[in-house]
Amino acid sequence: MSAVLCDDRLQLWPASEVARGEVPEPHRGPLGEILRWSREFLMSSHPELGRTGPVCPYTAPSLRKDLYFLGVPVDDGSGVDLPSMVAQLRDWHGRLSADLSQEDQELLALLVVLPDLDHEDSTELDELQRKAKDEFVADGLMIGQFHPVCPEPGLWSRTFRPLRSPSPLLAVRRLLVFDLPFLESEAHLAQYLRRFAATIPARMRDQLVSRLTHSGVDAA
Structure with a gap:
């Protein structure tokens, strides 16, 4: 078979x-x-x-x-x-x-x-x-x-x-748009934004802002 x-x-x-x-x-x-x-x-x-x-x-x-x-x-x-x-x-x-x-x-x-x-x-x-x-x-x-x-x-x-x-x-x-917590790298994040920027739900937007904020703090 x-x-x-x-x-x-x-x-x-x-x-x-x-x-x-x-x-x-x-x-x-x-x-x-x-x-x-x-x-x-x-x-x-x-x-x-x-x-x-x-x-x-x-x-x-x-x-x-x-x-x-x-x-x-x-x-x-x-x-x-x-x-x-x-x-x-x-x-x-x-x-x-x-x-x-x-x-x-x-x-x-x-x-x-x-x-x-x-x-x-x-x-x-x-x-x-x-x-x-x-x-x-x-x-x-x-x-x-x-x-x-x-x-x-x-x-x-x-x-x-x-x-x-x-x-x-x-x-x-x-x-999927809810996969943000599983995306670790900046390259992953860039791909995520290209696909979902216009449709990100409020809960995901809050997570995204938190990640970007912390990334900026770390980079400083």
Whole structure:
């Protein structure tokens, strides 16, 4: 059985096919585990979240419209070239977005499961994500890393760890106006302003003013 979407670096399946077991047997366990985690954790509230609602408000509508894709890298026998695979993710997101409405483009999510990475040390995954992020943001995309021991806290609670998943994975979606807190560098901020300056909500404007103010103080 071949993937619905496949190239020399990456295989992707819509969540509906993963749920029905319509993926090659070696990938059913890892992909099924992440799909269950998506439904049971990301779509649920959590007492440590620090706000009401699900951990990720976009997961349920993405799954409902079958815009939630799960994938694995291709190993041609010589090992997996992870940086090249990550670069391919940008291309696949663009292809899948091309014929979608603006609303559906914001719901399109690609999750690549990396079960062979170290489950007790996120250093390799963190570095992979960090090196890729500049190019993704420049293309109007967000790339995030999830890992069993990911130390990143939540936005609303410093004790909550929303990026902990059963297996290491990378997730790609459209850059949204509410992503300002996840953009660390001045280059990221410049890309954000180019895309959203005219439509930034009041809450985001307050955060932006605070960041620019503190940046000016630091520079002085």
